[in-house]
Every structure is written in C-alpha cells, then in structure tokens.
Amino acid sequence: MTAETGVYHAAEGAVLSNAWLLIALPALGAAILLLGGRRLDKWGHWLGVLMSWAAFAWGALLFFDLLGRSGEERAFQVHLFEWINAGTFSLDAGLLVDPLSIAFVLLVTFVGSLIHVYSVAYMEHDPDRRRFFAYLNLFVASMLLLVLADSYLLLFVGWEGVGLASYLLIGFWNHNPAYATAAKKAFIVNRVGDIGMALAIMAMFTAFGSVTFADVFAGAEAAGETKLTVIGLLLLVGACGKSAQFPLQSWLGDAMAGPTPVSALIHAATMVTAGVYLVVRSMPVYVGAPDAQLAVVIIGAITLTYGAIVGCAKDDIKKALAASTMSQIGYMMLAAGLGPVGAAFAIFHLLTHGFFKAGMFLGAGSVMHGMNDSVNMRTFGRLSGVMKVTWATFLLGWLAILGVPPFSGFWSKDKIIETAFVGDGWRPWVFGLAALLGAAVTAFYMSRLFFMTFHGKDKRWADDAHPHESPALMTIPMVILALGSAFLGLALGVTNALAHWLEPVLGHEEHHEPVLPIPVLMGATLVLVALGVLLAWRMYWNESVPQTAPRGSLLTRAARRDLFQDDVNEGLFMRPGQYLTRTLVFVDNRGVDGAVGGLAALIGGLGGRLRRVQTGLVRSYAASMLAGVVILLGGVLAVRL
Amino acid sequence: MNQIYWIYLAVLLFSIGAATVLVRRNAIVVFMGVELMLNAANLAFVTFARINGNIEGQVIALFVMLVAAAEVVVGLAIIFTIFRTRRSASVDDANLLKY
Numbered sequence: 001m002t003a004e005t006g007v008y009h010a011a012e013g014a015v016l017s018n019a020w021l022l023i024a025l026p027a028l029g030a031a032i033l034l035l036g037g038r039r040l041d042k043w044g045h046w047l048g049v050l051m052s053w054a055a056f057a058w059g060a061l062l063f064f065d066l067l068g069r070s071g072e073e074r075a076f077q078v079h080l081f082e083w084i085n086a087g088t089f090s091l092d093a094g095l096l097v098d099p100l101s102i103a104f105v106l107l108v109t110f111v112g113s114l115i116h117v118y119s120v121a122y123m124e125h126d127p128d129r130r131r132f133f134a135y136l137n138l139f140v141a142s143m144l145l146l147v148l149a150d151s152y153l154l155l156f157v158g159w160e161g162v163g164l165a166s167y168l169l170i171g172f173w174n175h176n177p178a179y180a181t182a183a184k185k186a187f188i189v190n191r192v193g194d195i196g197m198a199l200a201i202m203a204m205f206t207a208f209g210s211v212t213f214a215d216v217f218a219g220a221e222a223a224g225e226t227k228l229t230v231i232g233l234l235l236l237v238g239a240c241g242k243s244a245q246f247p248l249q250s251w252l253g254d255a256m257a258g259p260t261p262v263s264a265l266i267h268a269a270t271m272v273t274a275g276v277y278l279v280v281r282s283m284p285v286y287v288g289a290p291d292a293q294l295a296v297v298i299i300g301a302i303t304l305t306y307g308a309i310v311g312c313a314k315d316d317i318k319k320a321l322a323a324s325t326m327s328q329i330g331y332m333m334l335a336a337g338l339g340p341v342g343a344a345f346a347i348f349h350l351l352t353h354g355f356f357k358a359g360m361f362l363g364a365g366s367v368m369h370g371m372n373d374s375v376n377m378r379t380f381g382r383l384s385g386v387m388k389v390t391w392a393t394f395l396l397g398w399l400a401i402l403g404v405p406p407f408s409g410f411w412s413k414d415k416i417i418e419t420a421f422v423g424d425g426w427r428p429w430v431f432g433l434a435a436l437l438g439a440a441v442t443a444f445y446m447s448r449l450f451f452m453t454f455h456g457k458d459k460r461w462a463d464d465a466h467p468h469e470s471p472a473l474m475t476i477p478m479v480i481l482a483l484g485s486a487f488l489g490l491a492l493g494v495t496n497a498l499a500h501w502l503e504p505v506l507g508h509e510e511h512h513e514p515v516l517p518i519p520v521l522m523g524a525t526l527v528l529v530a531l532g533v534l535l536a537w538r539m540y541w542n543e544s545v546p547q548t549a550p551r552g553s554l555l556t557r558a559a560r561r562d563l564f565q566d567d568v569n570e571g572l573f574m575r576p577g578q579y580l581t582r583t584l585v586f587v588d589n590r591g592v593d594g595a596v597g598g599l600a601a602l603i604g605g606l607g608g609r610l611r612r613v614q615t616g617l618v619r620s621y622a623a624s625m626l627a628g629v630v631i632l633l634g635g636v637l638a639v640r641l
Numbered sequence: 642m643n644q645i646y647w648i649y650l651a652v653l654l655f656s657i658g659a660a661t662v663l664v665r666r667n668a669i670v671v672f673m674g675v676e677l678m679l680n681a682a683n684l685a686f687v688t689f690a691r692i693n694g695n696i697e698g699q700v701i702a703l704f705v706m707l708v709a710a711a712e713v714v715v716g717l718a719i720i721f722t723i724f725r726t727r728r729s730a731s732v733d734d735a736n737l738l739k740y
Contacts, residue, residue: 616739618732619671622662 008077008096008150008214015058015065019078019095022062022105022148025054027141033134041130045123048133049116052140056109063102071504074099077150077214084153089205096150096213100505103347103498104147104277107354111269112140114477118362119261121473122369132172132259139165143270147277151212152201155278159197159242162271163190169266170258182254189251193241200234207231217284228285232292235282236299243275243329246303250565252326253310256318260365263318268325268361269354276329276350279336280343283506287339296337297427301434304330306563308441312448313559315549316375317364320449321357324401327442328353334431335416340506342419344499349412351498352489356400356408359481363394366474367453370467377452378547379462384454386467389475391454393482398450400485402443402529408485411493413439418521421514428515439525443532451540458544647688654681666731668720672713679709 011017029051033044040047066074075098083093116136123129142161149155171183204211207227208219220228239245244252255267266272279286279296286293307327314320328349335346368375370387384391400407403414417439421432461467469475492498514521551557558564654677661674683702690698724730 611740614740616736618735619663619666626659626663 008075008098009073011076011078011097013065015061016076016097017078019058019062019076019097019148020080022055022058022109023095023141023144025058025141026051026137026144030134030138030141033130033137036130038130044130045120045133048137049113049120051137052109052113052116055140055144056106056113059102059105059109062097063106066097066099066102071500074504089209091151091153091211093154094150094212095148097148098505099501100277100281100347101147103351103502105144107351108140108143108147108270111354111358111481112136112143112265114480115261115265115269115358115362118264118365118474118477119259121471122261122365123259126259128172132169135165135168135172136261136265139169139266139271143274146274150214152204152216153211155281156197156201159238159274160194162266162274163187163194163242166190166255166266166271169262170255172259172262173257176257179257182251182257186251186255189248190241193238193248196234196237196241200231200238203227203231203234213281220284220288223288225289225291228289229292232282232286232289233295235278235285236292236296239275239278239296239333240299241275242278243272243333244303244326245275245299245330245333246306249303249306249326250562250569252322253319253562256316256322260318260361260368263322264358264361264365267322269358272325272329273332273350273354276332276336276346279333280346280506283340283343286337287507293337293339294427297334297431298337300330300332300334300337301431302330303327304334304438305434305441306330308438308445309555310559310562311445312441313552313556315377317367317377317380317449317453318361318375320377320445321361321364324442324446324449325353325357327438328357328401331413331416331435331438334435335419338419338422340508341422341499341511342416343506344502345412345415345419347502348489348492348498349409349416351492352400352408352412352485355481355484355488356397359393359478359485360397360401362474362478362481363390363397366390366470366478367467369470369474371465372462374462374465377449378545378549379460379465380453381456381458381460381545382454383467387454387469389469390478393475393478394450394454396482396485398446400489401446402533403439403525404529405526406490408487408489411489414522414525415493417525418514418518421516421521422512423515432515432521436521436525436528440528440532443529444536447533447536448540451536452545455541456545457541460545460547644688644692647691648685651681651685651688654678654684666733668723668730668732668735671732672716672720675716676709676713679705 011019029048033040033048036044066076075096078095078097080093080095082090084091116133119129119132119136123132126132139162142158142165144158146155146158146162149158167183167187170186171180174180174183201211204216207223208216210216210219237248240248252267252272256263258267286296304327307323307325307330311320311323311327314323332346332349332353335342335349364375366387367380367383367390370383370390371380374380396407400409403409417432417435420435421428549560552560561567658674658677658679658681661677662671665671665674683705686698686702686705688698690696690702720730723735727734729735
C-alpha cells in the first residue's frame, strides 16, 4: 500500500464539482417518466436514452479531466450536503471521483446507454415501454450512486437502489406469476446479503467511529486483524448476495425472467459486478485481513466451478449465459481476493466481461426476437445463415469469453489464471487449477451454446418460426459491444494501461512469479480451451442435437437443477422456517389465545350462570336481602358474644 | 316499666312486616308491610332515645316519618301505574326486569 491511498483532494473546476449531475440526470429521467404517465408514451423512451447518454458524456468529461492530472492527484471528493448530524456521529453525503469509480462510471453509462438504444427496438411492441425506460434510468442512477459514493452508507443507498431496480425489472412482466416470483426470489436472496452489508457498516462504525472510505481506510492499518477480518467477511456476505456468489447464487438464474436487455445490463454487465467493486474498493480492509481474503478467493473458486458446471447442462440460452456470468464473476472474486495485483485484473476482467457478456446477451435477445421469444436452444440451430450480424457479434463475444488471443477475454482471464498460480503452499495449486479447469469448462459450455444456436447439423426450428435479422437499432449496439469484446482487452492489456490507471487506488504491489512458468500456463490454458471447443464441436456440431433433452448422467441432471441449490435452500431454510412459523402460529392460537380466550370464556360462562339469580321476582330479592341482613347481624353478634 | 319490652314490640312489628312483604302478593299489602317495618324501626329509635336519655333517636324517627311520607307518594304512584297498564297489582306479575 502506498501512503497516498485514501488521501482525497477537494473537487475543483466545474466538471468535477458538478459530478452529481451524473446521478441526477438519469434520476430526473426516471422521475419524469414515472410521474409523466401515459402522455409520455410516444417519446418517453427517447428521453431515457438521452439521459443515459448525457450521463455518459459527463462521465467522459470527468475521465478526461482526471487523465489530465498526474496519478497521485486523481482522487477527488465532491462534497454534496450534510446528510446526517446526530450528536457525535455526523456524515456528509459526498462523491468520490477516482480512477476506480470512473472506470465503473464509463462501463455503466456506456454499456447502459447502448442497451437503452437496443431496448427502444426490443421493447417496441410492449405497451409499458415508458415504464421500462423509467426503471432503466433508475437503475443507472442507483448504480452510479453506488460506485461514486464516498462512504459505505451512501454506497448502501445505491446498493439498495440497484436492488430495487433489479426487482422491478425482473418482475417487469409481473402478470406472469412465475416472473413475479423470480423477482421476489432475487429480492429476498439479496436481503440476506444486505444484512451482511448492514452489519459490516455497523462494525465499521464501532471500530472506526466513521463509515467514510477515507476514515475507514486510514484507520484500517491500526485496527488489528480481528476487526478487519470481521468487517471483511461481512462485506463478503454482502458482495455474495449482490454478485450471485456461492452460497447466495440461487437468484441469478431465475432473474432471467426479466426482459433480455435487463439481463444484459443488470444481470451480466453491471449490477452483479457491484460485489466485486465492493471487495476491490475495500482493498485496504482486506489487505489487513488475510483470512477474509482467503474466504473471498475460496468463494470465487467455488462459484466459478459451480457456474461452469451448471452452464454445461442448461438448454435455456439465457440461463446458460446467466450461469456463465456467475462463473465469470467467480473469476473476478478470486482475483479480487488475491490482493492489489489480482484486484486490478479483477476490474480488467469486469470491464471486458461487461462488454462481451452484454454483447452476447443482446445477441441472445436478438435470437429470441427472431424466434418468437423461444429460449430453448434445442429449437435453434444453424441460425448463422439468417442472422448474420447477430452471428458475427456473438462470434466475437464467444472468442472473447473463450480467451482466444487477441480478443478481450484472453488479456483479462489469462492474467487472472496466472495470478491464481502465484503464492506458496497449497493455495496456488488449488486455486490455479480451479481457474485453469474453469477456463476449459467455460470453453465447452460457451461453444455448446454457440454451436447449438448458430451452427450444427440440422435446423430444429419450430414450424411457426421465421428467423430474421433484428432491426438496426438492435444490431448497432451489438456491433459496438462486439468491437469492444474484440479490442478492449488489446487496448488496455498490451500496455498494462488499466493496472497503471488503478494503481493510485489499489496501491502498488511487486509482481510475483507464478509457481509454473507463464508460457506453460498460457499454453496449458489454450490447449484446454481448444479441447473444450473440440468436445463441444463433436457433440453439438458434428452430431445432430435431439429436440428433447436426453436423460443424461447424474451430474447433468443435477446441473439442470442448478446442483440442487433450490432444494438445499428449501430443505435448510424454507421448510424449517415454515415449520417454525407454523409452530409459533399454533402456540399463539392455542397457547396465548387459548389462555386469554379461555379466561374470557370462563368469566362469561360464570356470568351466564349467575345472572339466572335475577329472576325479576321482587319478593325473592327481598327474601335474600333479609337473609343477608340476618346472616350479617348473626355474624356480628356471634363475634361480639 | 322495663323499656326493653318496647324493643320486643318493635321486633315483633318488624317481623310481622317482613313476613307480610315476603309472603303476600298484593302490592298494596306488601306496601303496608313495608310501612309496618318502618314504624317498627321508628319505635326502636324512640325507645333507644329514651333509654339513652338523648334526642337523636327521636330526631331520626321524625326524619324517617318524613321520608316515609314521600316514599308512600312515589310507591303508590308506581303501584297505580303498574295496575293501570297490566291490570294486576300482584308483585309476582311485575317480573319483566330480569335476566
């Protein structure tokens, strides 16, 4: 860690001090679109597109402003307003403009704006297109707040905002109960992670008395390992929820219920990478807590394997891509857990992944657009002839995720694999091999997806399917993203530009040699990737694919069911929870209500019996009065005598 | 003359009055039983005043007579009204006010 980390300059200049416009513009767009109602239906979507591009333009201005300064002076704090002032605790809302947040801002606004454009055509026939764009704008605003916040509490606001936007967009077609359920599932699983996040913020407040990045990072070195480990693990829980990492991964597959642009933007390129951002941003905390770092790496390794296995068995093109997303974010997590050097590669992979995965999701959307919204790859095949642009863009994305040089994925993923092999003892072997084998499995399932959709022996189209190329509004964003998939890695990787760019944030760490020579690792990766592609070619191109899925091996069947993630959650948490609530309801009904109700019934019954005494016969009252007086007098006399 | 006999007389009168109230059904007769009990009490008051040699008992007796006069007016009016509406002066028939 360099001493300069955590020193933020006050914002200067019109561009920097108005950085809040980045968040305000899309937020304004969302507000106008939501409040404007039906009268905006005609042009509302263009307003959404405009706001998103405006945010990108401002982000680009900020980027060039930072570019004009030297490395150590690239961190600016933009004070917004006094937010909380409660006794000894006070917190100002402010934005942090530094190389890391600007990298995210550019990714979110650029990919986001392209997807806005794509959605104009994709959602053309949806009567609620205006509402869709309102949510998209809301998402962009929340995501920018998340990455620009200068304190964990403000980050948490954006964190919840993207969760809300994700929920609204997964359940966008909420007239379908299954989609509404998927939205709720995503929301609830995210709540579990949010509890970790909230606890982490509370722990920070206890340990440092402040929740701003500057104070937390400044105090991190002196705080001691135990505190940092606790905070690091709690932050990891939060990151797992948002980034669909094991064991909170179950929502991502169902999240594909949302419209495809949403899957591309939120559940592939940006929101699900927020967990990686959180871990990388909190690097000073993790540097002081090796155990928490190890936990991050283990979670990453498990998830990348998990996602890769699930991806091999899915016939739903979007769910296969979702499993792939999960696996790739596992790579990023693994890298982020390896310290400052790995973190730079995590961000690198995050950026390239944002491009090629968003591109492939848009490609999947384009395929669905041409195939009557079918997502079953077993009803595709040989679409390359009729959807040439989609095929070409998908091809570039496919080559990028495979890690074929010189495409983007090669530069980022290969670095992660190399970094995973750095270290001593058992760790480099376990994590390195997991990353290496993950790359082979990735090659297999992505090739399977690509071949089943665009190539193969036969066309398995449904009778009423008339595949056609999508309109230009959809293909142009796909082409731009495909160009990014092809060249972004090259541009940033050859000169190691991104690592230098991020160095002021992450700190500098000496480069260590992996346990195996780099050429050997690179060669092994490429050979394994080639083997994966070859296997997929033999199974899904060279042979005809059955229209109904064969029974498959035990592992295939398990992977189709997402390795029983839902069954485990159901058995471990849902059922016991239901039993607990049922028991409590029983105790409440029979025990508490029984005691209260029973007492009332007793008094009531007694009253019912006793009122029979009131006969209405005056003489009987007189008799009882007389008897009472006689008894009282008798008693008095008996005592006196 | 031993003044305790006046007390015995009062007890006797009270018992007759109480028995009348409990046993008879005609409201007028019951009312007379009540008057008898009141006067038995008055007799006891006056006797005790005499025994103790002060006038508090006599004063109370005067009050009782006064209140009894007022009570007779109200009581007779009630009995009269019940008789007019229900064609009966029996206290057992006026048993609507019950459980």
